[in-house]
Amino acid sequence: MVEDPSIPSSSSSQMSEDDDRSPSLDLIDGPIPSTKSRNCSGVSVSGGGTSVEYTVPYPDQVLENVLENVLCFLTSRRDRSAASLVCKSWYRAEALTRSELFIGNCYAVSPRRATARFTRVLAVTIKGKPRFADFNLMPANWGAHLAPWVSSMAKAYPWLEKLCLKRMSVTDDDLALLAESFAGFKELVLVCCDGFGTSGLAVVVSKCRQLRVLDLTETEVMDDEVDWICCFPESQTFLESLMFDCVECHINFEALEKLVARSPSLKKLRLNRHVSIGQLYRLMVRAPQLTHLGTGSFNLSEGMAQGDQELDYVSAFAACKSLVCLSGFREILLDYIPAIFPVCSNLTSLNLSYANITAEQLKPVISQCHKLQSFWVLDSICDEGLKAVAATCKELHELRVFPVNAQEDAEGPVSEVGLEAISEGCRKLRSILYFCQRMTNAAVIAMSKNCSELVVFRLCIMGRRRPDHVTGEPMDEGFGAIVMNCKKLTRLAVSGLLTDRAFSYIGKYGKLVRTLSVAFAGDSDLGLKYVLEGCHKLQKLEIRDSPFGDTALCSGLHHYYNMRFLWMSSCSLTRQGCWAIARELPRLVVEVMKSNEGEEEGDNFDTLYMYRSLEGPRDDIPQFVEILRPGI
Amino acid sequence: MDKLYNMICENNEEVVVRANKRGYVAAEDKKLELRLGPPGGEDRQSLLSLGCCNNNNNNNNIPHEAKRVCHEEKKEERKWLANSSSSDPAASASELTNSAAAPDSDQKSRIVHAPVVGWPPIRSSRKNLAIRSSSSSFTNPAADSESPNETSKEGNGKSDSSTYSKHHMFVKINMEGVPIGRKINLKAYDSYEKLSFAIYELFQGLLAAQRVCCDVEKEDKKGETKSKTESLHGNGEYTLLYEDNEGDRMLVGDVPWNMFASTAKRLRVLKSSQPSTLQLSSGQHEKTPLDSTVEVGI
Numbered sequence: 033m034v035e036d037p038s039i040p041s042s043s044s045s046q047m048s049e050d051d052d053r054s055p056s057l058d059l060i061d062g063p064i065p066s067t068k069s070r071n072c073s074g075v076s077v078s079g080g081g082t083s084v085e086y087t088v089p090y091p092d093q094v095l096e097n098v099l100e101n102v103l104c105f106l107t108s109r110r111d112r113s114a115a116s117l118v119c120k121s122w123y124r125a126e127a128l129t130r131s132e133l134f135i136g137n138c139y140a141v142s143p144r145r146a147t148a149r150f151t152r153v154l155a156v157t158i159k160g161k162p163r164f165a166d167f168n169l170m171p172a173n174w175g176a177h178l179a180p181w182v183s184s185m186a187k188a189y190p191w192l193e194k195l196c197l198k199r200m201s202v203t204d205d206d207l208a209l210l211a212e213s214f215a216g217f218k219e220l221v222l223v224c225c226d227g228f229g230t231s232g233l234a235v236v237v238s239k240c241r242q243l244r245v246l247d248l249t250e251t252e253v254m255d256d257e258v259d260w261i262c263c264f265p266e267s268q269t270f271l272e273s274l275m276f277d278c279v280e281c282h283i284n285f286e287a288l289e290k291l292v293a294r295s296p297s298l299k300k301l302r303l304n305r306h307v308s309i310g311q312l313y314r315l316m317v318r319a320p321q322l323t324h325l326g327t328g329s330f331n332l333s334e335g336m337a338q339g340d341q342e343l344d345y346v347s348a349f350a351a352c353k354s355l356v357c358l359s360g361f362r363e364i365l366l367d368y369i370p371a372i373f374p375v376c377s378n379l380t381s382l383n384l385s386y387a388n389i390t391a392e393q394l395k396p397v398i399s400q401c402h403k404l405q406s407f408w409v410l411d412s413i414c415d416e417g418l419k420a421v422a423a424t425c426k427e428l429h430e431l432r433v434f435p436v437n438a439q440e441d442a443e444g445p446v447s448e449v450g451l452e453a454i455s456e457g458c459r460k461l462r463s464i465l466y467f468c469q470r471m472t473n474a475a476v477i478a479m480s481k482n483c484s485e486l487v488v489f490r491l492c493i494m495g496r497r498r499p500d501h502v503t504g505e506p507m508d509e510g511f512g513a514i515v516m517n518c519k520k521l522t523r524l525a526v527s528g529l530l531t532d533r534a535f536s537y538i539g540k541y542g543k544l545v546r547t548l549s550v551a552f553a554g555d556s557d558l559g560l561k562y563v564l565e566g567c568h569k570l571q572k573l574e575i576r577d578s579p580f581g582d583t584a585l586c587s588g589l590h591h592y593y594n595m596r597f598l599w600m601s602s603c604s605l606t607r608q609g610c611w612a613i614a615r616e617l618p619r620l621v622v623e624v625m626k627s628n629e630g631e632e633e634g635d636n637f638d639t640l641y642m643y644r645s646l647e648g649p650r651d652d653i654p655q656f657v658e659i660l661r662p663g664i
Numbered sequence: 665m666d667k668l669y670n671m672i673c674e675n676n677e678e679v680v681v682r683a684n685k686r687g688y689v690a691a692e693d694k695k696l697e698l699r700l701g702p703p704g705g706e707d708r709q710s711l712l713s714l715g716c717c718n719n720n721n722n723n724n725n726i727p728h729e730a731k732r733v734c735h736e737e738k739k740e741e742r743k744w745l746a747n748s749s750s751s752d753p754a755a756s757a758s759e760l761t762n763s764a765a766a767p768d769s770d771q772k773s774r775i776v777h778a779p780v781v782g783w784p785p786i787r788s789s790r791k792n793l794a795i796r797s798s799s800s801s802f803t804n805p806a807a808d809s810e811s812p813n814e815t816s817k818e819g820n821g822k823s824d825s826s827t828y829s830k831h832h833m834f835v836k837i838n839m840e841g842v843p844i845g846r847k848i849n850l851k852a853y854d855s856y857e858k859l860s861f862a863i864y865e866l867f868q869g870l871l872a873a874q875r876v877c878c879d880v881e882k883e884d885k886k887g888e889t890k891s892k893t894e895s896l897h898g899n900g901e902y903t904l905l906y907e908d909n910e911g912d913r914m915l916v917g918d919v920p921w922n923m924f925a926s927t928a929k930r931l932r933v934l935k936s937s938q939p940s941t942l943q944l945s946s947g948q949h950e951k952t953p954l955d956s957t958v959e960v961g962i
Contacts, residue, residue, distance in 0.1 A: 438786040
């Protein structure tokens with residue numbers, strides 16, 4: 033499975049779970065199965081962190097040492113979880129040898145419990161808010177605060193090297209504590225986070241002298257008017273990756289240039305849109321060893337006109353012989369497109385999703401990108417541009433087509449024509465995200481047959497409940513074909529006019545589906561029922577504006593403990609229905625929330641968000657969230 | 665709105681409806697249909713037939729933004745359908761219908777939809793691309809006639825189409841001498857006194873840690889003093905400034921509260937001994953001076 037950790041967001045190898053084998057339960061609760069080990073006074077230990085003392089004679093000790101040495105090679109979370117369940121001895125050995133901790137839901141387990149079990153962790157990944165929070169479906173201040181995690185880890189993991197966060201609320205104070213607490217800290221990756229500003233960054237870069245990686249992807253950074261670039265140590269740095277393309281603040285370019293000059297290990301650099309092409313040139317000249325480059329604005333700086341400078345951009349790119357991943361182009365000046373020609377044939381990843389270019393402007397570029405595996409683009413290239421992609425990019429694994437005009441009633445430059453062309457030309461496709469205004473079942477069926485390697489299929493027909501625009505039929509058959517024919521499919525997002533039939537297909541054939549995203553779809557409770565009863569591997573289910581009610585919700589009782597979360601907003605649920613779940617499943621945290629604060633109290637709510645947890649109701653809920661707890 | 669519910673309940677006793685202003689109609693009877701016209705009774709409806717679809721139980725989505733778009737509708741029609749309805753009744757009759765009516769889906773006279781929260785599911789950083797990313801060239805300037813260097817649209821469009829901005833207006837507040845700023849929600853207060861106290865509380869902890877002398881403790885920012893300005897400045901130790909939407913630095917307290925709350929973009933707390941060095945100028949100059957030096961002589 034190709035991974036490009038440098039493409040932002042979910043395809044990052046750290047964050048994407050579309051191809052991982054994570055077990056459904058990372059941490060177990062309750063007494064550990066005790067062995068009848070010979071001289072061991074097997075004491076059951078809960079996750080509470082009390083240490084177990086017992087004398088172990090030589091043979092057992094050897095066994096344990098061997099085990100620990102072997103377990104070091106186990107990296108998959110699922111394998112580790114399986115190993116930990118064998119017996120107490122294995123449990124302990126696994127806990128001691130786990131160096132990477134993955135917390136898929138920051139509220140499923142407490143920092144205290146996690147750090148008590150895993151005591152030798154070097155790298156931690158934590159995910160917070162559900163994905164729909166990205167689209168304003170959840171008010172701010174919902175939660176997912178990093179603070180309790182960082183303060184626990186500060187005590188438990190003083191040698192922590194790496195922290196990856198997705199959709200967490202991070203404050204400047206958190207970053208300050210992080211910087212203070214981890215002397216050997218090396219990598220900070222923040223994806224879709226918010227809550228901090230440049231002052232927090234400043235503290236991190238100045239105190240974490242071993243910093244190798246600072247990656248900010250789709251993260252909001254407040255402008256505190258602190259020149260964080262200046263705060264890097266004056267001496268040579270260990271920087272290998274610096275990605276700040278999402279940072280909206282101006283940066284001190286002189287300081288950046290000097291930083292790049294004293295960062296010999298720098299391989300990945302993603303600039304924000306305030307860096308002009310002239311400045312880019314200066315940086316590239318200093319860092320021809322780059323493998324990943326985010327070009328910033330790719331335009332002249334404000335106030336400059338062409339002719340003030342005529343730099344040899346082509347040579348600068350040509351000098352970057354190792355460049356494989358190119359992105360940026362935030363305010364692209366078309367005249368400079370030819371500058372990237374020298375690197376096109378080496379590119380495995382190209383992100384033009386901020387560049388509003390036409391098919392004609394794309395063709396000279398894409399026709400050279402024979403090795404391209406990942407391509408993100410705007411629909412401004414139209415179906416014709418997609419045909420050009422299909423003609424050349426035979427190795428394509430991942431395609432994302434974003435809309436220039438993200439409205440329901442816009443003209444749609446891409447359609448089933450483009451999708452079909454891609455399916456014909458890019459047979460190795462594994463992951464697709466496609467925004468369009470119109471689609472046909474035929475094209476989707478064609479893709480299901482041509483691209484049998486699909487793992488991720490996300491089709492967003494932007495007009496709600498739009499049917500096949502040729503036949504007038506619902507899109508049931510298309511999505512049905514996808515789940516039927518794409519045997520490796522683990523992630524699916526549906527759209528368009530869909531009846532319960534579509535969901536019956538998904539339930540029947542989508543046996544590997546782990547993530548399902550539904551919006552404005554279905555007819556009745558049956559739809560959801562099909563999914564909950566059929567998709568045995570379902571872990572993440574997010575639904576909005578669909579007519580699923582309490583009966584459907586109850587049909588998933590057997591499965592909710594296996595899931596990471598269920599999100600349902602603007603559906604047909606009632607409080608009573610949610611209470612029924614809460615009563616049946618005490619280990620589930622059932623949150624109901626209103627999307628508008630200030631509404632009067634009442635029975636109504638907009639959103640149900642529920643997730644399994646070892647900890648019970650969290651204690652940091654904001655005013656608009658209510659947790660349904662069965663009375664004690 | 666209440667009339668609607670009364671109507672539903674009265675018309676069909678078998679219907680079990682749990683509905684309220686923003687809730688959901690969980691009716692259990694089939695084929696219950698209601699249609700509502702736009703407010704004011706004008707008949708601007710156009711019926712979209714849904715007969716061609718297999719789906720007889722089309723949902724009508726009422727966006728959460730209903731209240732906001734209440735008066736912005738172009739055409740609307742609403743169908744209430746039992747056992748599948750997930751409508752939000754609060755959205756009066758301003759609703760949009762789903763344009764999924766099969767035979768009409770390609771009609772040129774499209775129904776114009778009011779925006780729905782979070783749909784299509786695009787992160788805010790990718791919105792506004794039609795403006796910002798207008799690619800241009802020297803020979804063919806951007807058709808949109810927006811300069812590619814247009815910076816008026818900020819990337820943090822999270823508040824653009826959100827109702828949360830009704831209740832939230834977070835502005836940054838920095839205190840001189842404190843490297844890490846805070847955020848404060850102006851809409852949580854309705855007077856300078858309250859704001860002043862809130863700011864005091866916000867920085868109190870930091871001040872306690874930082875200060876050498878106890879002077880600050882004597883400050884009573886609860887506004888016992890005579891004038892608003894004085895109360896803000898307590899016993900004169902600190903000056904509260906703000907930057908407005910034009911980038912000008914102003915003294916807090918000079919304008920009526922509402923005007924302040926709607927124009928203030930950030931706040932700054934300075935030691936009062938500094939007024940003479942204040943630059944009551946555009947905020948641009950306050951930034952780290954990179955814009956002025958960059959690009960010269962490239």
